[in-house]
Amino acid sequence: EVQLVESGGGLVQPGRSLKLSCAASGFTFSNYYMAWVRQAPKKGLEWVATISTSGSRTYYPDSVKGRFTISRDNAKSSLYLQMNSLKSEDTATYYCASPPFDYWGQGVMVTVSS
Amino acid sequence: DVVMTQTPPSLSVAIGQSVSISCKSSQSLVYSDGKTYLHWLLQSPGRSPKRLIYQVSNLGSGVPDRFSGTGSQKDFTLKISRVEAEDLGVYYCAQTTHFPYTFGAGTKLELK
Numbered sequence: 001e002v003q004l005v006e007s008g009g010g011l012v013q014p015g016r017s018l019k020l021s022c023a024a025s026g027f028t029f030s031n032y033y034m035a036w037v038r039q040a041p042k043k044g045l046e047w048v049a050t051i052s053t054s055g056s057r058t059y060y061p062d063s064v065k066g067r068f069t070i071s072r073d074n075a076k077s078s079l080y081l082q083m084n085s086l087k088s089e090d091t092a093t094y095y096c097a098s099p100p101f102d103y104w105g106q107g108v109m110v111t112v113s114s
Numbered sequence: 115d116v117v118m119t120q121t122p123p124s125l126s127v128a129i130g131q132s133v134s135i136s137c138k139s140s141q142s143l144v145y146s147d148g149k150t151y152l153h154w155l156l157q158s159p160g161r162s163p164k165r166l167i168y169q170v171s172n173l174g175s176g177v178p179d180r181f182s183g184t185g186s187q188k189d190f191t192l193k194i195s196r197v198e199a200e201d202l203g204v205y206y207c208a209q210t211t212h213f214p215y216t217f218g219a220g221t222k223l224e225l226k
Contacts (some may be wrong), residue, residue: 035215037163045155045163045206047215061115061214095162100153100210102174104162 002026004096004105011111012086022079022096022105030074035099036081038092039107046092049081050099064090086112116140118207120218126226127197135221137190137207144187144211151211154183154192157220158203166205167192199225 008020020036036048049070050059058070069082079096091112096105117140127133143150154167165174167183170190180195194201202225207218 044220045157045208045217047217050213050215059213097163099215100151100168101155101163101165101208102168104164106162 002103004098004103006094006096006105006108009094009108009110011113013114014086014088014112016086017082017084018086018110019083020081020094020096020108020110022081024077024079024096027098027103029072029077032098034070034072034079035097035101036068036070036079037095037097037101038090038110039095040089040092043092048094051079083110086110088112115214116143116209116212116216118209118216118218120205120207120221122221123219124222124224126224128226129197129199131197131226132193132195133197133223134194135192135205135207137185137192137218139188139190139209141212142187143209150186151209152183152185152190153208153210154181155206155208156201156203157206158200161203163206194223197223 003025005023012018035050038048051070055072067085071080093107095107119138121136143152150170152170155163157163166177171183182193204220204222206220
């Protein structure tokens, strides 16, 4: 059974950093591009980052470029999202997912507030 | 960025009714490999999104054949035949042809 389990969320002050993790199991993690997608409270879905199978290529929308960094450890079947200079508009549930979105985690809440 | 326009924003349906949701993109979603990376997702209340259809018309694993997808280039449709209670929630179209990946705003399917 495929499982993606996110962790690392919580309450953080504006301008601070937070690192999310996603533990994958039940599929060959190293064969898949992976992504982070977020959903602000009562809002729609927003793509945040994608990483290639080897980790050599990463992609971001302008809204997080330069502040967020996606990475992976294929030996540990794990995906990460380092979030720096957090803003209130980054408040959302963050999902780990495999494009084209066949697998999703349960999500982890990140709240940016003073 | 590719803008995905979904209509209608909400639908009120009776169990057993058939419905269609439209998704239009601001540019063609045909990739250089000839494939079209347009997908449909369902987010049931309180749950993570689940992919129903990938590449326009391919049913995801375990997805009932009451769901079907059609379309090409910039114009796509999700059809649900004989709606069941478990189909309620918010439907999203999503494109992974172009970066940044983008989603439609969602169509909320509710019971009449």
